[in-house]
Amino acid sequence: MNDLAGECGALCRYLVDRDADDYVVGKYEAGHRAEVLGLQAGASAFDRLLLRVGLLHPLMTRAVDGYAALLFKRALLRKKVTLLIAILETRPPFSSLLDRVDDARPAALVVRMLIGALPAILIAVVLAVVFIPLQLSFGVGAVLRGRAGA
Amino acid sequence: MSKVVVVGSGASGVHFALSALAKGHEVTMLDVGNERPAPINPADSFNDLKASLDDPAAYFLGSDFSSVLLPGAGGEYYGFPPSKDYVFSRPAGAEVCARGFNPIVSFARGGLAEAWTAGVYPFNDDDLADFPFSYADMAPYYAEVALRIGVSGVRDDLERFMPFHDNIMAPLDLDRHSNWLLHAYAARRDRLNDRHRCFVGRSRIAVLTAEKDGRQPCSYLGRCLWGCPSDALYTPSISLAECRAHPGFTYAPRHFVTHFRVDGKRRLRGVIAESTEGGGACEIGADALVLAAGTLSSTRIFLNSIREHCGEVMVLPGLMDNPQALVPFASWKLIGEQCETSTYQFHQLGMGIETDSPKEYIHCQVTTLGAALAHPIVQGLPVDARTGLRVFRNVRGALGIVNINLHDDRSGDSTVTLEAGDDLPNPRALVECAPRGQTRRLREAVRVVKSALRQLGCFVPPGMTYLRPPGSSVHYAGTVPMATDGATLTASELCESHDFDNVYFVDGTTFPFLPAKNITFTLMANAVRVADNAF
Numbered sequence: 001m002n003d004l005a006g007e008c009g010a011l012c013r014y015l016v017d018r019d020a021d022d023y024v025v026g027k028y029e030a031g032h033r034a035e036v037l038g039l040q041a042g043a044s045a046f047d048r049l050l051l052r053v054g055l056l057h058p059l060m061t062r063a064v065d066g067y068a069a070l071l072f073k074r075a076l077l078r079k080k081v082t083l084l085i086a087i088l089e090t091r092p093p094f095s096s097l098l099d100r101v102d103d104a105r106p107a108a109l110v111v112r113m114l115i116g117a118l119p120a121i122l123i124a125v126v127l128a129v130v131f132i133p134l135q136l137s138f139g140v141g142a143v144l145r146g147r148a149g150a
Numbered sequence: 151m152s153k154v155v156v157v158g159s160g161a162s163g164v165h166f167a168l169s170a171l172a173k174g175h176e177v178t179m180l181d182v183g184n185e186r187p188a189p190i191n192p193a194d195s196f197n198d199l200k201a202s203l204d205d206p207a208a209y210f211l212g213s214d215f216s217s218v219l220l221p222g223a224g225g226e227y228y229g230f231p232p233s234k235d236y237v238f239s240r241p242a243g244a245e246v247c248a249r250g251f252n253p254i255v256s257f258a259r260g261g262l263a264e265a266w267t268a269g270v271y272p273f274n275d276d277d278l279a280d281f282p283f284s285y286a287d288m289a290p291y292y293a294e295v296a297l298r299i300g301v302s303g304v305r306d307d308l309e310r311f312m313p314f315h316d317n318i319m320a321p322l323d324l325d326r327h328s329n330w331l332l333h334a335y336a337a338r339r340d341r342l343n344d345r346h347r348c349f350v351g352r353s354r355i356a357v358l359t360a361e362k363d364g365r366q367p368c369s370y371l372g373r374c375l376w377g378c379p380s381d382a383l384y385t386p387s388i389s390l391a392e393c394r395a396h397p398g399f400t401y402a403p404r405h406f407v408t409h410f411r412v413d414g415k416r417r418l419r420g421v422i423a424e425s426t427e428g429g430g431a432c433e434i435g436a437d438a439l440v441l442a443a444g445t446l447s448s449t450r451i452f453l454n455s456i457r458e459h460c461g462e463v464m465v466l467p468g469l470m471d472n473p474q475a476l477v478p479f480a481s482w483k484l485i486g487e488q489c490e491t492s493t494y495q496f497h498q499l500g501m502g503i504e505t506d507s508p509k510e511y512i513h514c515q516v517t518t519l520g521a522a523l524a525h526p527i528v529q530g531l532p533v534d535a536r537t538g539l540r541v542f543r544n545v546r547g548a549l550g551i552v553n554i555n556l557h558d559d560r561s562g563d564s565t566v567t568l569e570a571g572d573d574l575p576n577p578r579a580l581v582e583c584a585p586r587g588q589t590r591r592l593r594e595a596v597r598v599v600k601s602a603l604r605q606l607g608c609f610v611p612p613g614m615t616y617l618r619p620p621g622s623s624v625h626y627a628g629t630v631p632m633a634t635d636g637a638t639l640t641a642s643e644l645c646e647s648h649d650f651d652n653v654y655f656v657d658g659t660t661f662p663f664l665p666a667k668n669i670t671f672t673l674m675a676n677a678v679r680v681a682d683n684a685f
């Protein structure tokens with residue numbers, strides 16, 4: 001299994017608790033070759049670090065993704081996750097998973113969603129304490145290297 | 151009978167041609183003419199397609215994934231699907247340069263309205279205050295176009311902004327969410343009318359609710375965005391097919407018109423077009439030329455003709471475009487309801503907001519999200535994607551977007567000129583727009599709309615409103631306005647150039663004002679008016 005196939009499998013389990021099938025893996029790989037998406041373009045050191053940490057464990061995937069959703073929307077991990085959602089929503093049976101509504105009243109749903117997201121939110125907050133200084137220092141480093149290069 | 155050359159097969163070109171043919175004129179239509187691909191599995195619904203296609207991702211996202219909206223790609227909530235690529239592809243050398251403006255042009259058979267959302271809104275007398283004619287003059291032409299294309303709608307509170315003309319069909323079946331919103335409006339109508347000056351009603355849309363001329367009524371497949379497979383949703387290529395069945399009509403695709411040629415008395419002699427397949431330029435003789443290529447392309451042809459005639463590169467002020475904003479919302483009561491995908495997919499409701507000046511009326515289209523793709527919305531939520539997907543699944547049936555449109559005035563700060571260079575085979579249009587307070591006006595309109603939505607029982611998520619960049623509306627107008635004083639670089643009441651004899655504009659080029667309402671219906675009606683009165 002190559003890196004992208006493994007990554008696709010991990011992200012698919014993270015998103016829908018299922019393994020990706022061959023079609024989804026093939027499309028995920030093709031998406032990475034697509035010039036228009038630019039997923040193979042050079043990512044920053046901080047971006048690569050986020051991706052590595054995010055793929056360590058499903059809970060870390062969620063926490064890093066949550067961190068990126070708030071503070072680094074263009075993170076490579078976030079882009080890869082978005083590509084996979086786009087593929088999954090076109091492909092049964094995954095597409096029907098994205099249509100399914102939980103069986104509960106609206107107020108109960110909102111409470112359940114909040115409770116369900118709580119662990120990831122807490123870890124994302126902890127990660128923010130670590131990652132914000134890192135993100136800033138990587139950013140400053142890149143600027144300084146850019147100036148030195150110029 | 152005269153030989154009329156029409157440039158462009160968009161909404162105004164085909165309706166001009168139909169009327170001119172009916173009056174016995176010979177019409178030749180020059181067009182680049184990118185062709186629409188045949189609809190795939192026309193009986194399948196949006197969800198059926200996912201199962202029936204061998205490669206559904208290629209259909210929905212594009213074989214090159216160009217319809218995937220990754221984070222950072224802008225604030226749009228749905229992109230154009232791959233099946234609409236033909237609308238936006240253009241021949242080499244036909245680029246439009248722009249500063250402060252996001253120009254969108256089409257070289258498709260049927261033009262930009264091949265990818266429209268089918269909203270048809272007649273202008274009323276307030277909208278037409280700067281035009282040299284009134285609603286009463288236009289009413290028969292609106293009715294004529296409605297008869298040709300099929301328009302559905304009802305009399306309701308929006309009639310105060312949109313006159314109810316003849317030939318309107320029964321409305322479409324409402325989806326559950328739109329129906330709920332309409333009931334919520336009925337319950338809070340007085341407060342919304344008095345306090346917010348907000349009125350809600352059914353959209354008028356160019357979609358059939360009964361069989362017409364071989365076209366089937368809407369079958370609610372939920373595929374509107376990808377291209378209606380039954381032609382229930384009107385596009386100008388349907389009228390182009392009608393024109394082509396007429397013995398007096400000649401369609402000449404794969405022609406890119408660069409300019410027209412006039413004699414010493416500024417009288418039209420011919421039209422110069424280049425083949426998009428190579429083979430050089432040719433001249434087509436004509437008694438009259440009708441520019442219907444869309445405001446930016448018609449303006450380029452006009453400016454280049456002046457340049458060819460006298461060597462001068464003019465700058466035309468007054469380009470207009472509707473400022474737009476997108477406001478997503480969720481209706482509390484529908485959270486947890488299963489989303490309906492087998493519905494008409496574009497806006498079924500409209501929202502009109504009165505202002506102190508009637509010309510500054512704010513026009514909104516309310517689209518409930520049925521068959522839209524999830525990823526553009528999920529990636530924009532400020533939570534991890536797993537949580538975002540769960541939220542989306544449960545909120546999808548309650549989601550909607552209000553598309554706010556504002557009017558625009560002609561201004562010296564928005565210009566079109568030509569950019570020529572040794573490395574360019576032909577001069578191209580150069581659009582320059584300076585900010586003119588649109589952002590402030592949009593923010594104010596967003597505030598009013600949000601307030602009205604809350605009154606309707608909706609939740610407006612913070613941070614997700616998107617102010618579209620100038621040019622996004624695709625409703626361009628105003629570079630050669632109608633004027634009754636005969637001034638140079640203007641057009642007559644019948645849209646004939648005051649600078650050249652027998653050269654007409656029937657697209658938005660001659661509009662002296664751009665109301666907030668989508669202009670396509672008025673473009674068609676005005677083209678019929680010109681054909682009826684000037685030919």
